[in-house]
Amino acid sequence: MATDKTNIQLVVNGILNENPIFRLVLSMCPAVGISTTVMNGFMLGIAVLFVQVFSSCTISLFKNKIHPRIRIPTYTLTIATWVTVIDMVLAAYLPEAYAKMGIFIKLIVAFAIITMRLEMFACKESVNASFWDGIGMGLGFMFGMMALGFVRELLGMGTLLGYDVLGFKPLLFFVLPFAGFFCVGLMMAFFNYIEVVYKRSKRA
């Protein structure tokens, strides 16, 4: 079964139609826990993007060699390998970025979105399609995390990217972990609403 979408459609699909956070509702732990600032969202997004692309390509490359009964362990192994490799490379060549990102990279091994994408897409499709799907999913995740971070940072601390923009803290409770649930829910509703309005205007 090959996908009939073009590369650009695959990328857009990952960002909008199948956004990992707002549409697929996957990887909620980091979405709730870490999305307290825009910068956090960006860092984690970059890390997920790389791991997703590399893992998708690897699995797609070896898809005929993977025994169906051990596919999940193989996925986990692949993800863990890439996470370790990226972790070591960053630590060696970009120590400053690693000081900020290190903690996020190690978290990725347990992310549902990557395993799910390998299971749903990469193990059936060509390397090329998997590459673009990985990019789309990574960007979608980054977009979701940054959008959440934007709202939570602005409302919780009155800052954006660490700069003070409001000058006061409107609702401190937005930076607390449980506010992540409210935030994800509200934003999901918001995006669904936009979609409904968009579809209605298209029909009319």
Added chain:
Amino acid sequence: MKDIVTIIVRLTISCLLAGIVMGGTFILTNKTKKENAIKNEQKVMLSLLGYSKEKPAPATLELHEIYRYLVTEKGAQFLGYLLPVSGSGHGDFTFVIIDLDGKFVSQTPVSISPEKVTETESRTPAVQSAIGQEKSLRYADQTIVVTRDQKREAYLLPGKFPGFKTFISVILALNQNFTILGLEIMEHEEDPGLGGEIVQKYFKNQFKGKPIETIKQIEVVKTPLPDEYRKALEADNGGALGADEVGKIEAQYSDKNIYALTGATISSRSLTEGVKGIIKKTAYRLAILDRVLQEQKIAVPF
């Protein structure tokens, strides 16, 4: 049955492949990682001495490393110090052996390049071949003597001691009178939020400015940290309080005990005991070493 065999074979192959990829990356990146660690350590050392990017260290500032070894020969134990020798250019070191009572035993010249001397793996064999195979060597620790214009200015003491869970490794900076200039925690695995708080300024800066007489009898007390002291400890270069005010408050507390971290008495205590131990032992050993060097007229650049 056939299924199980293929599953085992394929899983083994995937694991091996993953292992090779990870191992390969480790081999490729390890050297750079180590270099980074050394660079970071040097940066920390300079910042402990009060130098930074804005205030670079003067060119006359030099770091001289002394490596201490435990030497065993026929059941008797000695201390060995690998020291740089002044005057004759780079790559000249001497290995001075002193017995446990502080008496001079022997001195052997060691030739080793300045790059190799920083690595334990290449340094120890060089020392071993210089002093002969019948003596057994064990590396103990290193002390860095900081000189400025050929005068001793400070000591940097990297050290490692047991914490609550595993080892805590630190770098201590002392001035020539063994008053603590600063303390930096390089590695630790204490519980985050409890013992992990040892890296916070309000804890580690408590050691700053304490003279050796205080350190020798310092203890950990479980009374809450006074507010003004906390503010002074957390201030960066004076901060809102102003450098004078911070200095005044720190001087006022310089002979006080260490205030324990809430919920981490053992971590606080082990750090305090560790620092105390390092300073006491180093001061004692350096006094002996200095006396021996003077008696034997060994010229060193510090």
